[in-house]
Amino acid sequence: MPIGRLFTMPLKQPSLICDRRSALLGLLSVAVAPQALADVIESKVFEGSRQPGALKGEGGEGLRARSGQEIIDCQFRALGNGAVRIDRPTDRLRIDSCEAQDLYRFLENTAATGRDDASLHDFVVTGVVARGLARGFSRVRYASKAGLFEDIIAEGAARTANYCVGFALDDAASDITYRRCVARDFRETERADESYWNGDGFSDERGNKGIRYIQCVASGCSDGGFDTKSQDVSLERCVAQDNKRNFRLWNSGALKACRSTNPKRYGGSGAPAHIALMGDAPRYVIEDLVVTAQPDNASPVFYCETKRPAIIEIRNARIDAPAAALIKAVGPKPSLRWVGGRASHAVHVVAEESPNQ
Numbered sequence: 001m002p003i004g005r006l007f008t009m010p011l012k013q014p015s016l017i018c019d020r021r022s023a024l025l026g027l028l029s030v031a032v033a034p035q036a037l038a039d040v041i042e043s044k045v046f047e048g049s050r051q052p053g054a055l056k057g058e059g060g061e062g063l064r065a066r067s068g069q070e071i072i073d074c075q076f077r078a079l080g081n082g083a084v085r086i087d088r089p090t091d092r093l094r095i096d097s098c099e100a101q102d103l104y105r106f107l108e109n110t111a112a113t114g115r116d117d118a119s120l121h122d123f124v125v126t127g128v129v130a131r132g133l134a135r136g137f138s139r140v141r142y143a144s145k146a147g148l149f150e151d152i153i154a155e156g157a158a159r160t161a162n163y164c165v166g167f168a169l170d171d172a173a174s175d176i177t178y179r180r181c182v183a184r185d186f187r188e189t190e191r192a193d194e195s196y197w198n199g200d201g202f203s204d205e206r207g208n209k210g211i212r213y214i215q216c217v218a219s220g221c222s223d224g225g226f227d228t229k230s231q232d233v234s235l236e237r238c239v240a241q242d243n244k245r246n247f248r249l250w251n252s253g254a255l256k257a258c259r260s261t262n263p264k265r266y267g268g269s270g271a272p273a274h275i276a277l278m279g280d281a282p283r284y285v286i287e288d289l290v291v292t293a294q295p296d297n298a299s300p301v302f303y304c305e306t307k308r309p310a311i312i313e314i315r316n317a318r319i320d321a322p323a324a325a326l327i328k329a330v331g332p333k334p335s336l337r338w339v340g341g342r343a344s345h346a347v348h349v350v351a352e353e354s355p356n357q
Contacts, residue, residue, distance in 0.1 A: 057081030197268030
């Protein structure tokens with residue numbers, strides 16, 4: 001696969017977060033074996049051949065990362081599936097204060113030909129702004145673990161590929177934290193209106209574990225803001241707004257001080273909802289939930305499409321959705337367990353259950 005053109009650029013201040021290079025370099029001053037690429041790649045521009053509006057992964061890669069590498073203050077432009085690609089087992093990678101524009105995906109995790117593993121361990125991606133993403137910001141998979149995504153803005157392109165996702169986990173990736181990350185406008189643009197539209201802000205799968213979302217924001221996505229299938233997931237102080245289904249919950253975990261605002265359908269089948277309970281029999285504890293909606297937004301607070309009743313423990317909820325039903329169930333009705341009793345929670349809805357269950 002072609003590698004993007006490389007040339008130096010003047011040193012610049014990052015536009016998103018204050019410069020944290022000194023702290024990182026002091027913290028990460030570890031000896032590493034000689035690499036084919038430099039251990040520190042700083043203030044470079046990687047430019048590919050991707051054409052405006054492209055939907056596939058063409059355009060070339062920026063670079064293939066190696067263990068112990070630091071990628072600092074770089075720019076990535078018009079690249080395909082991997083401005084930074086992990087193609088073999090890699091550890092201690094740091095990506096800091098970079099900018100990207102018009103990519104298929106910023107961080108790609110796919111093994112090189114002849115390899116069966118490209119797990120990424122003990123890594124940090126911080127202070128990155130990436131816009132015009134056709135498929136997503138990151139895909140982390142295999143047995144990757146112990147990773148931090150922090151202070152990142154990821155924006156979808158005007159035209160996006162099917163199954164676009166801002167931040168995606170797959171396979172057996174574990175112990176991954178997202179802190180103050182923003183995913184917005186990951187909306188499918190090429191799928192027929194009669195089909196179900198995907199397009200998530202954040203997603204994790206059943207094989208993942210130890211996944212944490214802290215102060216993250218998902219907005220403007222054509223499916224789930226947070227679409228989580230992993231067991232014992234943790235979401236804390238996260239905000240989901242203007243997604244078709246702001247929180248899409250399939251397994252188990254806890255939500256604390258999260259906010260859902262104005263679900264919005266952009267196209268395709270499937271009704272919008274603040275919290276969609278999916279799968280077999282999901283179980284969650286939801287504490288300090290805030291739900292708000294405009295007076296004409298009838299999206300239900302809890303939409304339930306499960307095989308067995310979902311069990312949801314609710315602590316200290318504030319729900320203001322005056323045109324919406326509290327519950328819409330397609331199949332078994334969920335068991336909502338209001339700690340302190342239903343009357344102790346501030347709930348303003350038009351009805352307890354949707355009339356067209």
